Amino acid sequence: xxxxxxxxxxxxxxxxxxxxxxxxxxxxxxxxxxxxxxxxxxxxxxxxxxxxxxxxxxxxxxxxxxxxxxxxxxxxxxxxxxxxxxxxxxxxxxxxxxxxxxxxxxxxxxxxxxxxxxxxxxxxxxxxxxxxxxxxxxxxxxxxxxxxxxxxxxxxxxxxxxxxxxxxxxxxxxxxxxxxxxxxxxxxxxxxxxxxxxxxxx
Amino acid sequence: xxxxxxxxxxxxxxxxxxxxxxxxxxxxxxxxxxxxxxxxxxxxxxxxxxxxxxxxxxxxxxxxxxxxxxxxxxxxxxxxxxxxxxxxxxxxxxxxxxxxxxxxxxxxxxxxxxxxxxxxxxxxxxxxxxxxxxxxxxxxxxxxxxxxxxxxxxxxxxxxxxxxxxxxxxxxxxxxxxxxxxxxxxxxxxxxxxxxxxxxxx
DNA sequence: GAAGTTCCGCATCGATCACTACGGAAATCG
DNA sequence: CGATTTCCGTAGTGATCGATGCGGAACTTC
Numbered sequence: 001x002x003x004x005x006x007x008x009x010x011x012x013x014x015x016x017x018x019x020x021x022x023x024x025x026x027x028x029x030x031x032x033x034x035x036x037x038x039x040x041x042x043x044x045x046x047x048x049x050x051x052x053x054x055x056x057x058x059x060x061x062x063x064x065x066x067x068x069x070x071x072x073x074x075x076x077x078x079x080x081x082x083x084x085x086x087x088x089x090x091x092x093x094x095x096x097x098x099x100x101x102x103x104x105x106x107x108x109x110x111x112x113x114x115x116x117x118x119x120x121x122x123x124x125x126x127x128x129x130x131x132x133x134x135x136x137x138x139x140x141x142x143x144x145x146x147x148x149x150x151x152x153x154x155x156x157x158x159x160x161x162x163x164x165x166x167x168x169x170x171x172x173x174x175x176x177x178x179x180x181x182x183x184x185x186x187x188x189x190x191x192x193x194x195x196x197x198x199x200x201x202x
Numbered sequence: 203x204x205x206x207x208x209x210x211x212x213x214x215x216x217x218x219x220x221x222x223x224x225x226x227x228x229x230x231x232x233x234x235x236x237x238x239x240x241x242x243x244x245x246x247x248x249x250x251x252x253x254x255x256x257x258x259x260x261x262x263x264x265x266x267x268x269x270x271x272x273x274x275x276x277x278x279x280x281x282x283x284x285x286x287x288x289x290x291x292x293x294x295x296x297x298x299x300x301x302x303x304x305x306x307x308x309x310x311x312x313x314x315x316x317x318x319x320x321x322x323x324x325x326x327x328x329x330x331x332x333x334x335x336x337x338x339x340x341x342x343x344x345x346x347x348x349x350x351x352x353x354x355x356x357x358x359x360x361x362x363x364x365x366x367x368x369x370x371x372x373x374x375x376x377x378x379x380x381x382x383x384x385x386x387x388x389x390x391x392x393x394x395x396x397x398x399x400x401x402x403x404x
Numbered sequence: 405g406a407a408g409t410t411c412c413g414c415a416t417c418g419a420t421c422a423c424t425a426c427g428g429a430a431a432t433c434g
Numbered sequence: 435c436g437a438t439t440t441c442c443g444t445a446g447t448g449a450t451c452g453a454t455g456c457g458g459a460a461c462t463t464c
Contacts, residue, residue, distance in 0.1 A: 009431085009432060009433080009439075009440080010430090010431065010432065010433090010438075010439030010440030010441075011429085011430050011431040011432075011439070011440045011441050011442095012430095012431070012432085012440080012441080013440085013441065013442090014430090014441070014442080015442095029321075030321065031321055031322065031323050032320070032321035032322065034236060034237060034323075035236060035321055035322045035323035035326065036323070037323065037420080037421070037422085038421075038422055038423080039420085039421090040323075047442080048442060048443060048444090049422085049423070049424085050423095050424080050441085050442050050443070050444095051441075051442060051443095053422095053423070053424075054440090054441075054442080058422080058423075059422065059423090110320070110321065114320070114379055115320040115321035116321070118234070118312070118316070118317040118320050118379065118382050119232065119233055119234030119237055119312065119317035119318070119382070120233065120234065120237045121233050121236075121237035121238070121239065121242075123422095124237065132382070132383040132384060135379070135380075135383050136383055136384075136385075160392070160396075162389070163389075163392050163393050163396050164396070166380070166385070166389060166390070166392075166393040167393050167396060167397055169376070169380070170373055170376035170377055170379075170380055170390075170393060171372055171373065171376055172376070173375070173376040173379035173380065174371070174372035174373055174374070174375040174376030174377075174379070175372055175376075176379070177316055177320065177337070177372075177375035177376070177378070177379065178337075178368070178371070178372055178375065180320050180321070180334070181334040181337050181338055182334060182338075183338075183368070187364075187365075187368060188368070188372075190362070190365050190368075191365050191368040191369050191372060194362075194365050194366070194369060194403045194404065195369055195403050197403060197404065198400035198403045198404075201396045201397050201399060201400045201403075202396065202399065202400075211409075211410080211461085211462055211463080212408075212409035212410030212411075212460090212461065212462055212463095213409075213410045213411050213412090213459085213460045213461040213462070214410080214411080214460095214461070214462080215410085215411065215412090216411070216412080216460090239450080239451070239452085240451075240452055240453080241450085241451090249412085250412060250413060250414090251452085251453075251454090252411085252412055252413075252414090252453095252454080253411075253412060253413095255452095255453065255454080256410090256411075256412080260452080260453075261452065261453085325452095
């Protein structure tokens with residue numbers, strides 16, 4: 001499993017795979033998995049369908065890679081939120097990051113992990129389940145962080161980390177829906193500020 | 203515009219249009235607007251495509267009628283919530299109704315108004331905007347109810363009805379996403395109880 | 405019964421879906 | 435250079451999409 005190039009490698013590909021994946025992610029983000037046709041994807045990526053399948057497998061694999069890129073790119077605020085020193089900081093950073101990413105002026109509105117495939121036909125069931133797992137995993141990671149906060153005395157006694165994690169992720173997913181509906185960031189920030197003023201909701 | 207039957211009416215339709223629309227709504231609810239194919243719809247409705255177009259126009263019109271049925275059926279908890287005597291009662295009934303409808307054991311999980319068309323291709327843009335308007339309208343009606351509550355002294359001075367309405371609808375939409383992810387009703391109820399324990403979040 | 409109207413199953417429309425076979429062009433090797 | 439390997443544009447695969455034309459059957463009113 002050498003990463004070095006060895007042997008006759010033939011003609012190298014004539015496009016930037018990273019840039020192509022970035023553009024594919026934006027199309028999936030805006031139109032969802034099933035709403036993004038191969039024609040729309042290849043058009044945005046600037047390459048032919050042949051190149052897409054040679055470089056990424058098929059549409060489903062392309063979406064998986066686009067989702068990974070989304071998780072480590074536009075959605076990396078989750079990691080930064082988990083690194084906050086206090087539970088309140090975690091919630092604050094999570095909601096602020098969600099609002100920032102879902103209402104960015106240039107780019108799709110909403111969250112790829114939510115609107116990528118919330119409901120789908122039978123052929124899109126796997127992708128739908130993939131995103132559901134991603135959302136539940138996000139909730140679990142926050143729950144673990146809140147459990148640690150409870151152990152550290154950062155949360156009032158009797159606070160249930162699971163309920164608290166479900167609460168902040170519900171707000172985050174709701175923000176994603178509001179953003180997809182065209183609600184602006186300022187209004188969502190005012191809402192998040194109000195919600196965080198009573199923290200934690202024991 | 204008589205509702206009576208007059209003149210030669212020809213052969214009456216051989217199916218129950220109300221029942222067919224109910225079944226179409228369930229298919230749209232589960233698979234979304236674009237994820238519900240005409241084949242799946244006609245199969246569930248028990249009638250041919252010809253009958254669908256004769257009775258409901260086209261797929262988009264069928265969805266509009268299904269959405270109206272959803273608003274006055276499974277989603278009628280919104281009206282009951284708005285009729286509650288206190289602002290706290292409005293929020294409590296809204297969240298309870300949302301959880302009840304989005305996690306019913308038999309039937310689709312989630313909310314048709316959210317997952318019906320959160321992201322869509324170009325051909326589904328009109329339906330997507332229709333649902334976005336429905337969501338924003340729901341928020342506006344709640345905002346008006348909270349404004350009345352503020353006038354009646356039912357809310358602390360300085361409370362912004364718009365922010366409060368955005369808060370409860372964000373929770374409701376988030377609940378719909380959680381339900382679509384397979385989260386059970388009990389867990390969501392515990393979360394809603396915690397959120398309502400600190401009310402209002404001024 | 406006769407005339408008129410509507411229903412609806414069958415077959416199919418063109419468009420688009422995700423996907424791929426083919427082959428010439430281009431680049432890397434010895 | 436020649437040989438080899440890979441890329442990728444063109445064209446087209448069968449399947450499915452939403453939506454209809456047709457015509458016989460069924461039901462109405464007269």
